[in-house]
Amino acid sequence: MLDLAILGLLEEQELHGYEIRRQLRDSLGLLANVSFGSLYPALARLEAAGDVEAVDGADEVAPTAPPTGSLSGERAVLRARRHSRPRGRRSRKAYRITGQGRRTFARLLAGDGADDARSFGLRLAFARHLPPPARLALLERRRAQLVERLAEVDGARSEATLDVYARSVVEHTAEGVARDIHWLERLIEAERKPDGQRAAGRAASRRESGGRVAGRPAMAGKGNERN
Amino acid sequence: MLDLAILGLLEEQELHGYEIRRQLRDSLGLLANVSFGSLYPALARLEAAGDVEAVDGADEVAPTAPPTGSLSGERAVLRARRHSRPRGRRSRKAYRITGQGRRTFARLLAGDGADDARSFGLRLAFARHLPPPARLALLERRRAQLVERLAEVDGARSEATLDVYARSVVEHTAEGVARDIHWLERLIEAERKPDGQRAAGRAASRRESGGRVAGRPAMAGKGNERN
DNA sequence: CGTCGCTATATCGGCCCGATATGATGGACC
DNA sequence: GGTCCATCATATCGGGCCGATATAGCGACG
Numbered sequence: 001m002l003d004l005a006i007l008g009l010l011e012e013q014e015l016h017g018y019e020i021r022r023q024l025r026d027s028l029g030l031l032a033n034v035s036f037g038s039l040y041p042a043l044a045r046l047e048a049a050g051d052v053e054a055v056d057g058a059d060e061v062a063p064t065a066p067p068t069g070s071l072s073g074e075r076a077v078l079r080a081r082r083h084s085r086p087r088g089r090r091s092r093k094a095y096r097i098t099g100q101g102r103r104t105f106a107r108l109l110a111g112d113g114a115d116d117a118r119s120f121g122l123r124l125a126f127a128r129h130l131p132p133p134a135r136l137a138l139l140e141r142r143r144a145q146l147v148e149r150l151a152e153v154d155g156a157r158s159e160a161t162l163d164v165y166a167r168s169v170v171e172h173t174a175e176g177v178a179r180d181i182h183w184l185e186r187l188i189e190a191e192r193k194p195d196g197q198r199a200a201g202r203a204a205s206r207r208e209s210g211g212r213v214a215g216r217p218a219m220a221g222k223g224n225e226r227n
Numbered sequence: 228m229l230d231l232a233i234l235g236l237l238e239e240q241e242l243h244g245y246e247i248r249r250q251l252r253d254s255l256g257l258l259a260n261v262s263f264g265s266l267y268p269a270l271a272r273l274e275a276a277g278d279v280e281a282v283d284g285a286d287e288v289a290p291t292a293p294p295t296g297s298l299s300g301e302r303a304v305l306r307a308r309r310h311s312r313p314r315g316r317r318s319r320k321a322y323r324i325t326g327q328g329r330r331t332f333a334r335l336l337a338g339d340g341a342d343d344a345r346s347f348g349l350r351l352a353f354a355r356h357l358p359p360p361a362r363l364a365l366l367e368r369r370r371a372q373l374v375e376r377l378a379e380v381d382g383a384r385s386e387a388t389l390d391v392y393a394r395s396v397v398e399h400t401a402e403g404v405a406r407d408i409h410w411l412e413r414l415i416e417a418e419r420k421p422d423g424q425r426a427a428g429r430a431a432s433r434r435e436s437g438g439r440v441a442g443r444p445a446m447a448g449k450g451n452e453r454n
Numbered sequence: 455c456g457t458c459g460c461t462a463t464a465t466c467g468g469c470c471c472g473a474t475a476t477g478a479t480g481g482a483c484c
Numbered sequence: 485g486g487t488c489c490a491t492c493a494t495a496t497c498g499g500g501c502c503g504a505t506a507t508a509g510c511g512a513c514g
Contacts, residue, residue: 002470018493027387029380030400038470040495045469091478092493114503121400127392135392153256160254165354165362172410173257173348176403183399229501245462265501267464272500318509319462341472458513465506475496482489 001119002042005032007051007105008126010097014055017043017093031121043095051101055094110134115142124187136191143184150177228346229269232259234278234332235353237324241282244270244320258348270322278328282321337361342369351414363418370411377404 005028009020021039024032046052097105109123109130120142127135153174162170232255236247248266251259273279324332336350336357347369354362380401389397 016493017495026383027389027393027397029383029397030376030404031396035471036494037472037496041469044495121396125389125393125396128390149257156253157256162254163355166254166352168414169258169348169352170254170256172407176406177257179403179406180399187395243462244464262502263463264465264503268500271464456514458511460509460511462508463506466504467502469500469502471498471500473497475494477493479492480490483487484485 001122002034002038003046003051004105004108004119004122004126005034006039006042006046006095007097007101007108008122008129010052010095011102011105011129014094014096016095028122028125031118031125046101047095049104050098051104052095052097055096105129110138112141115145132191136188139184139188139191143181143188146177146181146184150174150181153177228349229261229265230273230278231332231335231346231349231353232261233266233269233273233322234324234328234335235349235356237279237322238329238332238356241321241323243322255349255352258345258352273328274322276331277325278331279322279324282323332356337365339368342372359418363415366411366415366418370408370415373404373408373411377401377408380404 005024006020009015009023015023017036017039020043021034021036024034043052047054106129109126115123120138123138127138130138153170157170157174160170232251233247236242236250242250244263244266247270248261248263251261270279274281333356336353338350342350347365350365354365357365380397384397384401387397
């Protein structure tokens with residue numbers, strides 16, 4: 001699971017461990033808050049397997065530092081002259097993905113394996129690396145799994161005798177799954193109609209203020225699935 | 228995390244491992260789908276710690292494992308038990324919670340520790356074993372955690388450049404957290420108004436008659452171990 | 455008569471996490 | 485100017501959970 005995230009980030013640039021964690025936390029947010037206790041072993045694992053290789057580049061550009069060109073820049077230059085290591089706190093180990101690593105990434109991304117919420121979220125977050133049919137398959141596979149699990153629970157839910165608290169937890173969880181299914185179905189529908197912007201589209205998706213999520217008026221509360 | 232679930236179920240009746248898993252899956256549903264690979268080690272752990280004890284027999288007061296000292300003797304006992312229970316199955320090992328186990332359960336339930344979604348759901352599902360102030364504290368603690376995490380993410384979300392898929396995942400996850408917060412606030416409100424007030428402190432659990440677990444029915448006074 | 459399916463317990467390897475240690479650097483405080 | 489703290493950065497360790505697998509008893513199906 002971590003392997004997928006790491007390789008996905010390294011697909012675009014070489015990074016060191018600390019920065020991988022930062023990007024995962026900042027951009028993927030709540031989905032992937034990875035701990036160092038799993039990150040560094042995962043990197044060592046991937047390196048041993050030949051999916052990534054360490055590059056001793058202390059000179060790669062810091063990805064989140066926009067060139068403001070002001071005092072900090074000059075100070076950085078001075079520090080570089082003195083210590084011959086720009087922005088380097090401690091010795092960093094940057095990693096680069098290998099050819100084999102790219103194949104591993106593709107395999108993990110399309111993997112048929114069981115996906116929990118985390119794994120699926122990660123796969124979908126990297127879905128731009130998938131060919132469109134595989135994207136659709138990923139979405140529909142996940143939807144089928146959720147539908148099945150929800151059906152199982154709905155069967156048992158009617159006969160169980162639970163107190164207020166347990167019932168609230170169960171209901172809330174089930175509603176969450178139903179909401180996930182709804183979300184997946186919207187994604188599937190959007191995926192089926194070719195919209196013009198896709199493939200490389202990082203420039204196309206920038207200005208998308210028409211917002212599907214932020215200010216949605218009312219969510220068609222048709223299904224009152226409380227039994 | 229599993230310890231809480233196991234002790235919570237054993238608070239009401241003695242059960243064997245397979246049945247614990249069944250009840251967890253059927254009643255708690257999507258929240259707690261526990262695997263055997265963690266359940267049986269957890270039971271062994273709890274037994275070694277003295278929080279539960281094994282009762283052999285599962286429906287009668289069969290003397291617990293007479294230490295004859297010879298393996299053949301114990302095998303004979305097993306064979307005899309098999310003959311007395313001709314209905315299918317394999318030899319089962321039922322567990323009963325101990326007094327120390329009840330204290331452990333109370334400690335885990337009110338535990339200040341960090342709670343992820345699973346742990347919190349489990350705690351809330353057993354919230355009837357908590358005194359009302361602790362219930363409220365549990366809800367508000369969780370709510371505060373979610374609010375904080377959502378705020379962190381909302382800050383980083385505005386500046387990140389993500390493609391359509393990653394953005395959709397992040398938005399959906401954030402909405403899920405917002406929905407959880409909403410749910411918690413409804414629960415907090417419901418908890419604050421005393422309304423019917425059917426269960427101030429003691430009569431919260433109604434169990435059907437015939438429970439042999441109630442060996443000592445005279446639970447006079449407040450059995451609430453304060454944390 | 456084999457084998458499938460269900461109940462039931464148990465172990466193993468692997469992954470992930472939280473806690474902790476270590477080390478280097480720079481800014482804040484006084 | 486020295487001390488303390490925060491941040492960046494890598495790494496290890498113990499422990500918990502999971503999926504896969506092994507074992508075992510028994511009823512039912514064909």
